Amino acid sequence: MTKDLEHKFVAELEGNQNIIHKVCRTYTNNDAAHKDLFQEITIQLWKAYPKFRGDSKFSTWMYRVSLNTAISLYRKTKRQISTSPIYDNLKELEYEGYNDERDKQMDLLYKAIHSLNDIEKALALLYLEDKNYKEISNTLGISEVNARVKMNRTKTKLKNILNP
Amino acid sequence: MDKLEQLKNVWQKQEDCKITFSKDEIYIMMRQKSSSVVKWILIISILEFLLPNLFLLFTDHGSSADFYNKYSIATAMKFYFLVHFIIIIIFIYTFYKNYKNISAVSNVKELMQDIIKTRKTVKYYIYYNIAMAAIIGLHIFYKVFNSESFLETLPSNTNQITIWVVALLIFVFVLFIFWGIYRIIYGFFLKKLNKNYNELERTEYC
Structure with missing residues (x-):
């Protein structure tokens, strides 16, 4: 039944959506683009879901489809300003009492x-x-x-950005 | 512990993301239309397959048959048409097979290779069409320019070479415009993909 498959898919995706959000936040820098990419990943996951046999963990499979979508399939619809990322909009959606210090560090990491x-x-x-x-x-x-x-080159690059 | 390791620890301790979507929102999203590169490549490719052949539909078959008979190229044109038809079928079959192979579940490199391969089929199809147009065009030019009925219409002091040069220049110019438009469309869709593919390939040979 398609309906059953749909329910199962949505339940699994909802529970694991953190993975997609991490990919979205890595590849976009404003919440409109974030949502846009999330949607495209969801469509791609749903398209591929009937072939998901459970050979790998759902989360591993999700990572693969999400990265593929971000790297190869997604086309940015709006021009993004890379010099001044808009984080302000994302902050509006923050949980109450979110750890400020941790938040700052994550911002630093994502900026890098x-x-x-x-x-x-x-x-x-x-x-x-x-x-x-x-x-x-x-x-x-x-x-x-x-x-x-x-990996070594990427880590060196990241370290250089973090400790100029 | 360096800064990066420190941030990695923070990363791994992070709780749920700041943005979360409810089940209802996910239901709505999965019903939306994909705007992926692959979908656009499919649409553009189908147009590219159709366009060269639309010209054939709009030609006046009666007058072109008369024209072919006048310059005795009717048999040659039939031959070209048959070859063209077989080759189009082969191209469309290859394109369809490549397109079906594209899967977001492949690894990143394979996916990029599959998309580029699909695009290449259409690229070769365009090249083939330009080459075919060139062959048929030159064949017709040759027949017309050497026919008595054409030569009679020319002023007596016209240089044959001038006619050929002008005809070729116009021909090359038209091809150049086609090629330019094609490159723009091609570049627009595959710029990011090609860049990422090259990045992934680069160290493999270092």
């Missing part, structure tokens, strides 16, 4: 990530999520050696 290119953004995300090189090489489709080289 935003200056990377699309592939480096994916690597930064996979690093922060503590994925191993095998999984990184599988997700991106490059050799483990290449993944290591690229």
